[in-house]
Amino acid sequence: MERWDTVGDGVIGVDVGATRLRVGFFSRDGHLLARAEARTPSQGGRGSVAKAVAELIESLAVEGGFAAVGVGTIGPLDVYTGRVVGTPNAGVRSFDLKEPLEERFGVPVYVVNDATAAAWGEFKGGAGVGKLNVVYVTLSTGVGVGAVVDGNLLIGKSGNAVEAGHIVINYRGVVCGCGGVGHWEAYAGGSAIPRLARAIALEESWDSETAERAVRGEIGTPEIFRLWRLGDPFAVRVINEVIEATAAGLANVINVFDPEVVAVGGSVALKNRDFLRKVIEVVPKYALLDVPPIVEASFGDDAVLYGAAWVAIDPPPTLLKYYLRAA
Numbered sequence: 001m002e003r004w005d006t007v008g009d010g011v012i013g014v015d016v017g018a019t020r021l022r023v024g025f026f027s028r029d030g031h032l033l034a035r036a037e038a039r040t041p042s043q044g045g046r047g048s049v050a051k052a053v054a055e056l057i058e059s060l061a062v063e064g065g066f067a068a069v070g071v072g073t074i075g076p077l078d079v080y081t082g083r084v085v086g087t088p089n090a091g092v093r094s095f096d097l098k099e100p101l102e103e104r105f106g107v108p109v110y111v112v113n114d115a116t117a118a119a120w121g122e123f124k125g126g127a128g129v130g131k132l133n134v135v136y137v138t139l140s141t142g143v144g145v146g147a148v149v150d151g152n153l154l155i156g157k158s159g160n161a162v163e164a165g166h167i168v169i170n171y172r173g174v175v176c177g178c179g180g181v182g183h184w185e186a187y188a189g190g191s192a193i194p195r196l197a198r199a200i201a202l203e204e205s206w207d208s209e210t211a212e213r214a215v216r217g218e219i220g221t222p223e224i225f226r227l228w229r230l231g232d233p234f235a236v237r238v239i240n241e242v243i244e245a246t247a248a249g250l251a252n253v254i255n256v257f258d259p260e261v262v263a264v265g266g267s268v269a270l271k272n273r274d275f276l277r278k279v280i281e282v283v284p285k286y287a288l289l290d291v292p293p294i295v296e297a298s299f300g301d302d303a304v305l306y307g308a309a310w311v312a313i314d315p316p317p318t319l320l321k322y323y324l325r326a327a
């Protein structure tokens with residue numbers, strides 16, 4: 001670990017989201033010491049996102065420098081080059097992260113998928129400390145999953161392992177934003193719930209103002225949750241579907257990875273804790289294996305930022321295998 005003596009005492013964590021960039025300077029034991037945020041560039045070339053990240057890092061004016069940079073990013077990723085290739089939801093579809101940041105700062109830069117980073121953060125500094133099998137799930141505009149199995153962070157051949165938001169939970173089901181059929185995210189992603197509501201309203205004969213508004217596309221996810229809480233029958237119908245789907249997705253992940261703990265983050269979960277409690281009650285109905293504790297993500301809205309920092313503090317050996325192969 002001699003790099004700590006030579007190049008600064010902390011690391012930089014970076015969260016590259018579709019709309020927001022966040023960077024943080026962290027101590028080597030994972031404490032956030034300074035942070036900055038900006039909008040993700042909506043246009044520009046392959047270097048535009050790295051340039052914006054570099055400017056944010058420089059805005060922190062870290063004295064003594066830093067030893068490494070960890071990045072958790074929207075995918076899909078090319079793990080060998082640390083490049084995002086054809087991401088569907090951001091203005092700039094393809095951009096470089098690893099190479100330009102390494103050139104700019106002269107320190108190692110580690111790039112993983114966002115939920116993968118968050119899983120590593122839970123494993124090293126959150127709910128998974130002392131455990132070997134940890135799953136992180138984000139219920140946000142989409143559904144993302146990362147997994148540490150037998151102590152190994154799962155990376156996959158392109159860096160996109162555990163795309164569990166797109167596991168099929170109903171092969172006769174609704175179409176996902178990605179074009180696939182019956183994916184978990186199509187039933188539980190924050191941006192998919194209004195589409196799900198519309199599909200239910202069209203398929204079933206509802207005499208309901210809420211259902212009519214859903215058909216006209218006038219109702220967003222926060223309002224559906226609000227009406228659910230008020231007992232609106234159509235909203236209850238929709239959210240019951242989301243609860244079952246989310247429980248099924250979690251059960252699938254539990255059956256596949258046999259985790260000791262599942263940490264759940266993302267705005268849909270964190271803003272609707274009553275919903276998450278209902279989901280947790282239903283998981284055993286779909287799980288074969290014993291259901292482990294399902295807990296709230298340790299770092300809240302900053303799960304990816306903390307996870308990215310932990311990737312820099314203690315780079316996952318499974319990730320380093322890919323970098324050795326690329327070298």
Ligand SMILES: [Zn+2]
Binds near residue numbers: 165180
């Ligand atoms: Zn999908």
